[in-house]
Amino acid sequence: MDERRRLAKEIELAATPDQVWQAISTPQGMSIWFVPHELTGEQIEADFGGGNTQAGQVLEWEPGKRVVYAAPSPDGEPPMTIEFLVEGRQGGTTVLRLVQSGFFGDDWEAEYDGFGKGWTMFLHNLAEYFRHFPGLPVTGVVATGFTELPGETVWATMIARLGADPALGEQxxxxxxxxxxIDGVVDLRDKSLLGIRTEHGFYRFMADDLHHMVSTTQYFYGVTVDRESRTAAWQSWLNHLVEE
Structure with missing residues (x-):
């Protein structure tokens, strides 16, 4: 068995290779579809909400084609890496390949599955961005609550507090x-995932049983949003949800 345990994803995007490259090789681009990113010195820091930030560094760099990031890993272990590969196609589309390597511990299969579902959602965000909001800047909001309650219990509470349990494609x-x-259409739906596309962006709500957390990531394109106050309001909402 490959001890690096590679997870691979691929998606074809309605964008040029340069547009896709910018989306996966810069903090501003990563913020458009993933979570808010900032450059801090020589590292790129990602904000996953609730005070949870992770810093990574660039290991390999081929402009316009390939970039490899290294994420933190347990002491003495090789770093977890995330590789992005960009390939243009005839007709103006671009294929983006993602390869994540390095899963450790007794729960590596659950971790692998969780990352796989997460990347599916985030890559969907990127595809929908190019489809509905191409070229617009983003303000990202992330809030995360931690709990020892079962994931199904927390998810049921969240759905009840949102006021609806809609199906894919439903207004x-x-x-x-x-x-x-929040008014929009359901563009993502799974057991513990609800995604809404609105006039100006996306709302994503998730429960993660493995990491005992519940979170929301929100993207607002081309509109003015007070990120600090909105983040605080949603963090308070989630904290209240997991405390009851």
């Missing part, structure tokens, strides 16, 4: 208490 009007309503 929705969500009413989270104390926050502005």
């Amino acid at each position: 929705v009007h969500l009413t989270p208490e104390g926050l502005e309503p």
Whole structure:
């Protein structure tokens, strides 16, 4: 067995190779579809919400074609790496390949599955960005709550607090208490995942049983949003949800 345990994803995007390269090789580009990223010295720091940040560095760099990032790993272990490969296709589309290597510990299969589902969602974000909001800048909001409650229990509570349990493709009007309503269409749906596309961006709600957390990632394109106040409001909403 390959002890590096490689996870691979591939997606064809309605964008040029240069547009895709910018989306996977710069902090601004990564923020468009993943989580907010910032350059801190020689490292790139990702904000996963709730005070959870992770710093990584560039291991390999082939401009316009390939970049490899190294993420933190247990002491003495090779780093977990995330490789992006960009390949243009005839007709103006681009194939993006992602390879993540290095899963450790007794729960590596669950970790592998969790990362796989996460990357499917984030790559869907990138495809939908190019389809609906190409070229627009983003303001990203991430909030994460941690809990020892079972994932199914937390997810059921979240759905109840949002005010709807919609199906894929359904038009929705969500009413989270104390926050502005969310109007849009369900563009992602799974057992513990709900994604809404609105007029100006995306809302993603997730429960992660492996890491005992529940989170929301939100993307607002081409509009003015107070990231700090919105993050605080959603963090408070999630904290209240997991404390009950």
